[in-house]
Amino acid sequence: MLRKPSTASAAQARATDGINFDRLALGDGRELKADEQLPPSSTGEAAKKRRYKKRTRRSNNSKSAAVGVVEDIAETEPNNANVDGAESPTSDTDTVATEPFPQFQLGRALPQHPRAFYVEIPVLAHYALRELPNVGDDEDDNDEGLFATQKIEPGTRIISEQPLFTLPAPGDQVPQLMAAYENLSESDQERIWKLRPAAAEASDALMSLRFLIDKLAVELQTIMYKSEAERTAEEKTTLSEMRPKSQFAMNVYRVAARWHANKCSLLDMPLDQRADLPNGTPVAGLFIERAHIRHSCVPNCFASYDADLGRMNVHTTRDVAPGEELTCSSFADTMYYSNAKDRKQELFSWGLTCDCEACDEKHPKFNVHETARQRAHTRAVLLNDVLTRLEKEDMTEDDLKTAQKLLLDLVRDLKTSGCESVETVRWRNILVDRILPARALVVPEAEMLVTWQVILHHAKESETVGKMCYGEDSENYRVLKQTREGTEATL
Numbered sequence: 011m012l013r014k015p016s017t018a019s020a021a022q023a024r025a026t027d028g029i030n031f032d033r034l035a036l037g038d039g040r041e042l043k044a045d046e047q048l049p050p051s052s053t054g055e056a057a058k059k060r061r062y063k064k065r066t067r068r069s070n071n072s073k074s075a076a077v078g079v080v081e082d083i084a085e086t087e088p089n090n091a092n093v094d095g096a097e098s099p100t101s102d103t104d105t106v107a108t109e110p111f112p113q114f115q116l117g118r119a120l121p122q123h124p125r126a127f128y129v130e131i132p133v134l135a136h137y138a139l140r141e142l143p144n145v146g147d148d149e150d151d152n153d154e155g156l157f158a159t160q161k162i163e164p165g166t167r168i169i170s171e172q173p174l175f176t177l178p179a180p181g182d183q184v185p186q187l188m189a190a191y192e193n194l195s196e197s198d199q200e201r202i203w204k205l206r207p208a209a210a211e212a213s214d215a216l217m218s219l220r221f222l223i224d225k226l227a228v229e230l231q232t233i234m235y236k237s238e239a240e241r242t243a244e245e246k247t248t249l250s251e252m253r254p255k256s257q258f259a260m261n262v263y264r265v266a267a268r269w270h271a272n273k274c275s276l277l278d279m280p281l282d283q284r285a286d287l288p289n290g291t292p293v294a295g296l297f298i299e300r301a302h303i304r305h306s307c308v309p310n311c312f313a314s315y316d317a318d319l320g321r322m323n324v325h326t327t328r329d330v331a332p333g334e335e336l337t338c339s340s341f342a343d344t345m346y347y348s349n350a351k352d353r354k355q356e357l358f359s360w361g362l363t364c365d366c367e368a369c370d371e372k373h374p375k376f377n378v379h380e381t382a383r384q385r386a387h388t389r390a391v392l393l394n395d396v397l398t399r400l401e402k403e404d405m406t407e408d409d410l411k412t413a414q415k416l417l418l419d420l421v422r423d424l425k426t427s428g429c430e431s432v433e434t435v436r437w438r439n440i441l442v443d444r445i446l447p448a449r450a451l452v453v454p455e456a457e458m459l460v461t462w463q464v465i466l467h468h469a470k471e472s473e474t475v476g477k478m479c480y481g482e483d484s485e486n487y488r489v490l491k492q493t494r495e496g497t498e499a500t501l
Contacts, residue, residue: 129481129482129483130483131170131483132167134162134166134167134168135169136158136160136166136168137156137157137158138157138159139154139155139302140154140155140156140157141153142155142304153206154204155302155303155304155335156299156302156303156335157333158330158332158335158336159332160332161331162330163326164326164327164328164478165325165326165477165478165481168311168325168326168336169299169300169303169322169323170319170321170322171298171300171321171322172297172320172322173276173295173297174194174201174295174296174298175191175193175296176190176276176292176295177292177293177294178289178290178291178292179284179291179293180285180293181273181275181284182213182270182294184219184262184266187266188262188265191265201298202296202298203268205268205272205301205302206301206361207264207271207361208268208270208271208360208361209267209358209361210267211358212267212270212271212359212360212361213270215266216263216266219259219262219266220263222259223256223259223260223263227256229248229252230248230253233245233248233249234249269296270360270361271360271361271362272296272297273294273296274296274300274322275294276292276293276295276315276317279293295315299324300322300324303338304337304338305337305338305339305362305364306337306338306339307339307350307353307366307368307369307379308337308366308367308368308379308427308428309338309339309428309431310326310327310330310334310336310337311325311327311336311337311338312430312432312478312479313325313338314480316483316485319483323480323484324338325478325480325481327478327479328430339431340357340360340362341356346383346429347383347387347390348383348387349380349383349384350369350376350379350380353368353369367379368380368383368427379426379427382423382424382427383423383427385419385420385423386420386424389417389419389420392416393413393416393440396409396445397440397444400444400445400448407449407453410445410448410452411449414441414446414449417440417441420437421434421437424437430478431475431479432475432476432479432480432486434475435472435475438468438471438472439493441465441468442465442468442469442472442493442497446462446465446468450462450465462497462500462501463501466494466497466498466501469493469494469497470494472493472494473487473491473494476491
């Protein structure tokens with residue numbers, strides 16, 4: 011099922027629900043000044059619309075993507091993560107994602123191309139795995155991180171890996187988790203033990219397991235403190251029966267804690283909708299290499315799951331210096347709209363902590379991040395109202411110009427917050443698909459070309475960011491490229 015992007019209902023849900031927009035959008039805040047000086051139209055509204063439609067029809071034969079009207083791929087489309095393919099090139103360790111990476115098609119429904127269409131992207135694993143200080147009470151609760159071994163340029167693909175295993179919906183069932191674990195080789199099981207675990211308080215399932223373990227421990231404690239000679243026959247029987255159960259429960263808890271902290275969602279779909287998926291549809295996977303990339307609210311990497319390839323790809327989003335730790339966000343895009351206190355609570359639910367410059371109150375840039383993210387949240391809510399109005403009524407030139415400026419200001423806030431990912435592209439696409447085409451309807455015909463040049467500017471910026479975050483072999487990038495080509499054809 012296809013649905014129209016930026017509709018009133020969609021915009022309302024996204025702007026108020028963590029600002030997790032399912033669309034590509036706006037950019038870095040740079041704007042063409044000529045666009046901001048367009049005077050109000052003096053001709054009739056109907057005549058302008060006729061001219062716009064006539065102009066659009068002339069370009070449709072050469073356009074490869076619709077710029078003014080686009081559609082989102084339905085969130086109910088399943089993705090298969092159990093793909094047999096070649097081993098991850100140049101990767102000597104393997105990763106887990108801690109966030110649900112969106113599988114949106116960037117708002118456009120396009121014809122499928124054969125795999126031969128895509129470019130071969132090299133994987134340059136310029137990093138090393140290093141141990142970090144203990145993060146829990148358990149001596150096995152170690153943590154490790156990935157650190158650059160040389161300078162890494164933006165857009166470098168440093169990881170491309172298949173999941174160690176996947177689980178079907180709902181994705182947190184213990185029996186299937188343990189069955190998947192038992193099917194692994196001893197070496198792969200050992201790799202899981204090296205991952206950081208979530209705290210028991212991070213989920214109800216972990217709390218239940220911990221309660222069971224504590225209960226078994228209490229039952230065995232009295233017997234265990236007795237010497238062999240002091241134990242009765244009944245106590246010896248109880249001990250022989252209960253000790254294996256206690257050990258098994260502890261093992262299950264340790265596996266489940268690592269799965270909870272490091273699993274990656276394979277679908278961009280709300281949890282309450284996954285019950286309708288076909289039986290056996292993979293919804294979560296474990297990626298060992300990705301798991302070693304720790305969270306930061308100011309990350310230098312972006313991870314995305316390629317459903318076509320069945321791989322988790324990680325790209326750097328800015329220059330990374332030798333010795334610098336590689337980091338990703340565990341919130342996808344929502345963290346750029348929440349303050350440090352709220353992010354801390356969200357991280358706790360995953361058993362994570364963060365001491366980046368946006369979370370450390372003593373850091374010189376802490377207040378800058380807090381202010382920018384608060385402004386971003388406020389502007390996103392205001393833009394929700396604009397999109398709702400745009401869906402229901404025609405807006406004036408001044409209203410649309412104000413909306414455009416609001417979007418550009420929002421992108422500046424995202425940049426200030428350290429956002430170098432496709433979150434800016436999602437916003438930029440609202441300009442490309444909604445606001446600027448609407449402006450093209452209400453400006454004089456002589457100024458329409460300038461408006462479309464502005465649209466092309468944002469389409470190019472989106473393509474650049476998409477290439478950096480996804481790689482040229484990604485369907486998401488191809489959609490952005492086709493949008494830019496379609497806009498050029500219109501001009």
